Amino acid sequence: MMPQKPVKVFRGDYLESTHDIHVAVTDQNGKLLYSYGNPDRLTFARSSMKPFQAIPLIETGAAVHFHYSPKEISISCASHSGEDFHRETVLNILKKIGLGIDDLQCGMHPPRRDEDYRKLIRSGEPLTPLYSNCSGKHSGMLATAVHMGEEVDSYREMDHPVQQRILQVVSEICDTPVEDIAIGIDGCGVPVHRLPLEKTAYGYAQLAVGSSESHPEHSEALKIIRDAMMAHPEMVAGTDRFDTDVMTLFPGKIVAKGGAEGVQCVGLVKEGIGIAIKCEDGNPRALSAVTLKILEDLGFVKGVSDEALYKKYRYPEVLNMRKDRIGHIEIDFELEKH
Numbered sequence: 001m002m003p004q005k006p007v008k009v010f011r012g013d014y015l016e017s018t019h020d021i022h023v024a025v026t027d028q029n030g031k032l033l034y035s036y037g038n039p040d041r042l043t044f045a046r047s048s049m050k051p052f053q054a055i056p057l058i059e060t061g062a063a064v065h066f067h068y069s070p071k072e073i074s075i076s077c078a079s080h081s082g083e084d085f086h087r088e089t090v091l092n093i094l095k096k097i098g099l100g101i102d103d104l105q106c107g108m109h110p111p112r113r114d115e116d117y118r119k120l121i122r123s124g125e126p127l128t129p130l131y132s133n134c135s136g137k138h139s140g141m142l143a144t145a146v147h148m149g150e151e152v153d154s155y156r157e158m159d160h161p162v163q164q165r166i167l168q169v170v171s172e173i174c175d176t177p178v179e180d181i182a183i184g185i186d187g188c189g190v191p192v193h194r195l196p197l198e199k200t201a202y203g204y205a206q207l208a209v210g211s212s213e214s215h216p217e218h219s220e221a222l223k224i225i226r227d228a229m230m231a232h233p234e235m236v237a238g239t240d241r242f243d244t245d246v247m248t249l250f251p252g253k254i255v256a257k258g259g260a261e262g263v264q265c266v267g268l269v270k271e272g273i274g275i276a277i278k279c280e281d282g283n284p285r286a287l288s289a290v291t292l293k294i295l296e297d298l299g300f301v302k303g304v305s306d307e308a309l310y311k312k313y314r315y316p317e318v319l320n321m322r323k324d325r326i327g328h329i330e331i332d333f334e335l336e337k338h
Contacts, residue, residue: 006036006333007279007286011318011326019262020280021290023335024198025298028205028272029213030175032198034298034335039198043278044184046192046259048200050077050137051207051225052173053190056165057140058221062147066096073228074235075136077257081238082111082131089235090130093139097146104129105156106138106188113239134188136235141190156190158183163191172215173206173222174199187260197276200265205274208255208267226255226267242288242313249304256291258284264291268300286329288313293331 005018022037032039054076057063063073072093080086094100108129110117120127129135141162145155155162170193171178186192206212210223229236233247236257243256246266256266262279264287277290292314295301304310318327 004332006331007290008330008332009286009318010328010330016327019283019286021286021333022197022278022280023290023294024196024201024276025294025335026198026201026205026274028209028211028274030199030202030205032338033273034337035198036333036335037280039201040196041278042182042194043197043200043263043276044186044192044194044259044261045200045263045265045276046186046261047079047134048257048259048263048265048276049170049193050079051229051255051257052170052203053077053137053166054140054225055169055173055218055221056162057144058224059169059218060144060148060165062140062144063224065147066093066143068093068143070228071232071235072136073225074232076140077225077229078136078236079133079243079258080136080235081113081116081241082133083113083116083238086136086235086238087130090135090139093136093143097139097143099142099146099152101128101130103142103152104132104135104138106132106134106190108132132188134186134190138188138190158191167191167193169218170195170203173212173218174203175214197278201274201276203274204255204265204267204276205272208269208274209272210269226269229255229257230269242291245309245313246288246291249306249310250300254300258287260284262287264288266291266295268295268298271298271300273298285316286331289316289329289331293333294335297335 007019009017022041024039025034182194211219233244237243258264261282262284264277266275316329317325
């Protein structure tokens with residue numbers, strides 16, 4: 001008999017697909033509180049690492065030197081949708097640091113929303129790296145290099161001081177020796193770090209409280225980044241995006257950042273809890289429902305201001321190309337307490 005799957009996808013009344021997940025929930029001291037699946041699964045958290053990758057932007061003094069606003073700090077942690085206000089914010093950063101769009105080495109892709117893509121086509125303007133969901137992160141890396149007087153053409157290479165500072169910060173915040181962190185290349189061309197899921201959750205617990213007991217030198221940067229993300233959740237993702245909407249549903253109470261290949265991380269501010277989730281097959285379609293189910297089980301959800309918005313993410317529907325509801329997703333698992 002096959003084991004029960006935590007995520008079930010139905011077409012009509014018929015089970016069509018399933019997904020396995022891994023979950024780690026820790027406190028701000030790194031203690032594993034709850035788990036599901038394998039909390040030690042070695043995982044590239046992909047874009048969920050962006051808040052930690054932004055720490056050197058703060059700690060080198062680059063953000064102060066270039067008069068970064070909270071919006072600009074927030075977009076430095078973003079996987080944005082390429083909306084007008086996202087591109088304008090990144091362009092403003094580039095102007096302040098004396099660089100241009102061509103200095104971004106993140107590649108390019110169409111804007112996430114169809115209406116923005118249609119607008120671009122009608123305008124006749126070219127697609128540029130500003131539209132990349134990672135352009136905010138890359139502009140932050142460039143700002144740090146410029147401020148430190150470092151060469152900018154190779155800022156995304158692993159041996160560049162920008163990436164070495166990030167690696168050291170990730171090692172310290174996520175309590176993992178540098179030599180134990182495997183390096184891959186993210187979709188935007190910069191290094192990304194493979195860590196046990198539990199260690200990434202620990203990082204998010206510290207981000208949530210804006211403080212690190214083990215490395216207090218990072219506390220100020222953690223708080224600045226957390227506050228910027230929560231104050232400007234629209235910069236972290238965009239219109240009709242889970243990260244933006246969950247921080248809007250629980251203002252000042254949660255910091256959230258998803259990553260490619262089925263990763264979602266959140267930190268609960270008052271509780272000092274970090275949560276890291278990985279969908280085994282990399283499919284993200286159930287992540288919002290899994291995340292909210294975990295928040296319910298932890299007693300975090302005690303009412304929301306927008307019930308319809310909450311239900312949209314908690315009980316996702318399967319739609320066809322006509323936007324007809326032709327199925328649904330069910331979440332059924334229990335966290336193991338440690």
